[in-house]
Amino acid sequence: MSHQPPPQPGGRPEAWTTTDRFSPEQANALAQKAEITQSARNAYIAAHVVSDATAEQQIRQLLARILQTGRLALKQSGCRARSHKADGEGDDSYTFILDRGCRRVIKYSGPPTSWFDKEIRIPVGDLLAMLDERRRKELEAERRKEHQREAQEQRQEAHEQRMRTQRAEAEARRAAAIPAPAWPLLPPGQAYDGNGQSVPLPSPRRPIRDESTIRRVGRRPYVLFHADALNSPFFRNVAPEKRHEAIRKVVDKLLRAPTKGQVVVGPECITVTGQKVTFTLTPDCAMVRSLNPPRPGNNAPASYRADRWKVPRSKERE
Structure with missing residues (x-):
């Protein structure tokens, strides 16, 4: 014992x-x-x-x-x-x-x-035999339960595998439905500064949750632009070396006033929407992640026009 x-x-x-x-x-x-x-x-x-x-x-x-x-x-x-x-x-x-x-x-x-x-x-012998028989039945019941549990786990795993396969097939169909870009692309996976120069991706900083702060910080010159945003179909008619200027105007105009762009603060990103444009910022407003990503079946997505994105000049003080 x-x-x-x-x-x-x-x-x-x-x-x-x-x-x-x-x-x-x-x-x-x-x-x-x-x-x-x-x-x-x-x-x-x-x-x-x-x-x-x-x-x-x-x-x-x-x-x-x-x-x-x-x-x-x-x-x-x-x-x-x-x-x-x-x-x-x-x-x-x-x-x-x-x-x-x-x-x-x-x-x-x-x-x-x-x-x-x-x-x-x-008699003791008969009672022990009864106990042995009961124990045998209990062990059989435990083995059946274990077999049922394993069978259930196998069915669950097979179901999850089918769901993964279906999701992968659906993702492949969606990817196939989006035609390959016919416009020039910047190297993917990189960030670019306001001068169009390739720079390292920024390190995450403290998230910004206040909308007025987001509108102010998101328009600062040091905000970077991810290649996914610069390669958007929205800029398909803009030369790669001029896209950083175009996206700067879009971001500046939509963040300038609530009447131009609506800001939604989410757990993973900040989304700004207005004038047929939707772009996302990192939670710390250090980089524009995406802008009007391609959608299946949208054969005529919106396109950037410089005359629509003119930013008014600030009046000089007398």
Whole structure:
């Protein structure tokens, strides 16, 4: 029997922990060698009105039987051995409390009728056979449940694989529906500054959530432009070396006033929409990520016209 830590003072009462039954050899040897305390012997004598010698003999026989066939549990203070339900009377059972090492019988309790006076007493061998059969059925039930669980996991995995395949096929169809760009493209995956020079992608900074701050910061000269935005179909008629100027005008005009562009702050990006244009900013407004990405079936997307994106000059102070 394994050692368990002592109960914590002031905590909850220690619970019984179920443990395995003894083999016939172990049970018989323990029952014959265990010391029976006088309190346990007196409780048995008072319950069944037998002599001291008879109580000694019956306690050892019944204890050997219960250790083989009954319900055993442990806690730090000792071991509890209850008779099998087939040996008891209704919900009442013959119970022995032993010390932790099972060397002393400390306490006895049970139904008024002695087990040795019962009309029907199942032989130990038959009761053990019943227990073995029950255990076999329990193991079979556990194996069936495990097989069902594995089958369910396999079905779930097959379903998820089908869904992944369907999503990949749908993505391939969408990609096929978008024709390859026929206009010149800047190298993808790069960022460009306000002079059209390639620069490293900016490191993320603290997100900006206030709209007025977004409108002010998003129009500053150091804001970068991703190649995905510069290669947008919106700029298909603009030469690559002039696209940074064109996108600067678009961003400046839509961020200049709420009447021009609507700002929506999301968890992953900031979206600005107006005048048939939608572009996204990084949460820190350091870079324009995309602008009017191509859509399947849109054969005539909007196109940049310089005369529509003139930014009014600020009036000089007198």
